[in-house]
Amino acid sequence: MLEECGLPYVVKYVNIGQGDQFKPGFLKIAPNNRMPAIIDPDGPDGNPISIFESGAILQYLGQKTGKFYPKNLRDRVNVDEWLFWQMANLGPNAGQANHFRNYARGKSHYAAARFTNEINRLYGVMNKQLRGKEYLCGAYSVADMACWPWVLPYKMQGQDMKNFPHLYKWFKRMGERPALQRALAVGADLRNRPQSKAEQERSRKILFGQRAR
Numbered sequence: 001m002l003e004e005c006g007l008p009y010v011v012k013y014v015n016i017g018q019g020d021q022f023k024p025g026f027l028k029i030a031p032n033n034r035m036p037a038i039i040d041p042d043g044p045d046g047n048p049i050s051i052f053e054s055g056a057i058l059q060y061l062g063q064k065t066g067k068f069y070p071k072n073l074r075d076r077v078n079v080d081e082w083l084f085w086q087m088a089n090l091g092p093n094a095g096q097a098n099h100f101r102n103y104a105r106g107k108s109h110y111a112a113a114r115f116t117n118e119i120n121r122l123y124g125v126m127n128k129q130l131r132g133k134e135y136l137c138g139a140y141s142v143a144d145m146a147c148w149p150w151v152l153p154y155k156m157q158g159q160d161m162k163n164f165p166h167l168y169k170w171f172k173r174m175g176e177r178p179a180l181q182r183a184l185a186v187g188a189d190l191r192n193r194p195q196s197k198a199e200q201e202r203s204r205k206i207l208f209g210q211r212a213r
Contacts, residue, residue: 001061001142003179003180003182003183004067004179004180005068007061011186011187014026014035016035016206016207017199017203017207018206021034021035028050029052030050030052031052032052032053034052036052036054037052037057038050038051038057040064053087054087055084055086055087055146058083058146059083061142062141062142068140068141068142069141069142070139070141075139079137083142085125086146086150090122090126090147090150091146093115093118093119094119094150094153094157096115097115097116097119097157098153098157101116101157102156103204116157119159120159120163123159123163123164124164126147126166126167126170127165130166134170134173135173144170144174148175151167151171
C-alpha cells in the first residue's frame with residue numbers, strides 16, 4: 001500500500017526468530033507481538049499515531065490518502081467485507097495449513113488435512129468472486145493487497161492453481177504490478193538468509209508454544 005500510494009517510509013525490521021517482537025518498544029505499538037505495525041509521524045491531529053493489524057493499517061492509509069479504498073459507502077462496504085474475510089478466514093487458515101504441513105513436529109494428519117481442505121474451500125470462494133472481475137471488488141483495492149500475500153505460498157499450502165483459473169489470473173495480474181514487485185523485494189535478503197540448525201531450533205522455541213507469560 002505504501003508503494004502503491006507513493007508514500008515515503010522507513011522499514012524497522014523485527015527479528016521474530018530472536019524474540020524482537022517481545023521487546024517493550026515494539027509491544028508499545030503492537031500489543032499482540034505480531035507484525036505488521038506502523039507509526040505515522042503525521043497523524044490525524046498532526047501528532048504521531050501507531051497502528052497495528054494489517055487490516056486496520058490498510059483502512060487507515062486508504063482513508064488518509066483517498067486511494068484504493070472507496071469513498072462511496074456501498075463500494076467501501078464491499079471492500080471491507082473482503083478485507084475482513086481475509087483477516088478472519090484466509091489469513092488464519094493459511095497460517096495453520098502452512099504450520100501443520102511444513103513446521104509441526106509429531107505430524108497431525110488430521111490437522112494438516114483439515115486446514116489444507118479449508119484453504120481449498122477459501123480459494124474456491126475467491127475463484128467464484130473473481131469470475132468476470134479483474135480484482136475482488138471490481139476495482140483494485142486494499143482487499144486485493146490484503147489477500148495476495150496469503151495466496152503467494154499456495155504450493156506450501158498444498159494447492160493446485162489449475163483448479164482455480166480465475167484466482168490464478170488474478171494472482172498473476174497482481175504479481176505484475178510494479179509496486180507489488182518493489183514491496184516484495186523489501187527485506188528479501190534477510191528472508192532468504194540460510195539458518196544453521198542451532199538458529200532454527202532457537203527460533204522454533206521462540207515462535208511456537210507461546211503462552212500468556
